[in-house]
Amino acid sequence: MRSMKNSVVVAGLAIAGLALGACGGGTGAGNAGGAGGSTGGGEEAKTIKLVAAEYSKDHTKAFWDAFAKTYKEKTGYTLEVQVVSWDNIDQQSSTMIQNNQAPDILNLNAYASYAKDGLLYDSDAVLPASVKSDILDTFVKYGTYDGKFYGFPDLSSARAFFYNKTLFKQAGINQPPKTWAELEADAKKITALGGGNVGYALPLGPEESQGEFSMWLFNNGGTWKDGGKWTINSDKNVETLTFLKKLTDAKLTQNNPARSNRADAFDLFKSGKAGMVIGFSPLAADLDKDKKVDYGVAPFPTNDGSESKTFGVTDYLMAFKKPGNEKAVKAFYELYYQPDQVNTFIKAEGFLPVTKSGVEAFAGETKLKVYLDTLPNAQLTPTDDPTWDKVKLAVQQNLGAAMTGDPKGVLDKLQQTAENGG
Secondary structure (H helix, E strand, O other): OEOOOOOOOOOOOOOOOOOOOEOOOOOOOOOOOOOOOOOOOOOOOOEEEEEEEEOOOOOHHHHHHHHHHHHHHHHOOEEEEEEEEOOOHHHHHHHHHHOOOOOOEEEEOOOHHHHHOOOEOOHHHHOOHHHHHHEOHHHHHHOEEOOEEOOOEEEEEEOEEEEEHHHHHHOOOOOOOOEHHHHHHHHHHHHOOOOOOEEEOOOOOOOOHHHHHHHHHHOOOOOOEEOOEEOOOOHHHHHHHHHHHHHHHOOOEOOOHHHOOHHHHHHHHHOOOEEEEEEOHHHHHHHHHHOOOOEEEEOOOEOOOOOOOOEEEEEEEEEEOOOOOHHHHHHHHHHHOOHHHHHHHHHHHOOEOOEHHHHHHOOOOHHHHHHHHHHHHOEOOOOOOOOHHHHHHHHHHHHHHHHOOOHHHHHHHHHHHHHOOO
C-alpha cells in the first residue's frame, strides 16, 4: 500500500504532507514461514518487534518511540520499533517473512494473504473483547478473513467531493451537484469558462485508480465483489466506466486522465484550475495552508440521487504467531487502542478514527464532519480477499486504458484476472 503515507494537519491538528489514500501494495506471504505455524507456545517472550509504516517524518517515529516507553512502563515488556518508508515497506516486510524473521506486529495495508497462510493471530487470541466491540463495524467486516478477524485497523481515511466555489460562481452554479447528470452539466459550464479550466480532475493513472473508480462505482450501486463472487465487469460498473470515458471524450477533464495520478489531480485543483475533484482531509489541509482556493466539501454525487456512499481506506496492525509472544502482543493492542494512544496517533497524523469512541472524540472537529458522518458506513475495496493485491495492481495498470478504448473490454479482462486468482 502506498496508503496513508505522508500525512497532514486538518482542523488545527498538526499534519505534514499527503496521506492515506491508496492502500496500494502488499506482496503477500506466498509460502513464507515467518511464523513457523506457531500457536504462540514456548517460553514467554519479553521483547517483541513492531515494523511500522512511516506516515510522516514529524510524527510517526516520535509516537512509536513514546509508545514503546509507555508500553515498557505499564507492561514490563520491551517493544523494538522499526519505522519504514511506504516506498520500501512492502518489499522489506515480505523479505523478513520469507526469511523466517517476521516481526511480531506489522503495520501494512494488506493482511489477507498472511491470514490465508496461517501466519497471523486472530482477534480471539490477542484482541481484548472491549477493544473489538469498540472498533467500527465496517473495519471489522473488511478485516475479517474466512470468518475470523485478523486485520486490526490503525487509522483510517474517507473520501469526499471537493468543489471550487470561485469557478462555480463564475459559471453560474449555485450548489454542488447531487447527481451525475448535474455533475456533467456543471463540468461543461466550468470548462466553457476557458482559461485552462477543467470541469473535473480525473486521476486514473497507476498510483491509485482503484480508489477513484471505487468512489464512482459505489455511487452507482456497483461493487468489486458480491456474495463472494467478483463483479468487476457488472453492468453497473461498465456503466460507471463508460460515464467517465464520456467525461473524458467531451474534454470535461484534464488531458490524458489515464496517466494522471491523484497528486496530479490535487495539484490541478490546488492551482484553481479544476472545478471538482475527489479528495480527503489532507487535501483540505493543503488548501487551508495555501489559502489560494475558496473550496467546499460535500458528499459525492450519485448516479440516481440516492444517498451518497464514501470510499474508506484503512491500514492494519497485524500480529504474527511466534513462540511465546501471545501475551506481549495482546498487551500491545490493549494499550494501543486506549483512546489516549490511538486517537493521539490519528490526530497527529491527520487521519480519521477507527473506533466508535474515536468518532465521538473527533465530533467537535467541524472540518471533519463530512467524513465522520459517512465513516461508519464507508465501503472499502475487498482487502479481505487474498487475491485483491494482484487485482488492484492490474486495475492500476490497466483501468485508464478504457479512456481511449472499450470500457467493457477493460473490465472483462480485469474480471478474468480476479477469477484466475490474480
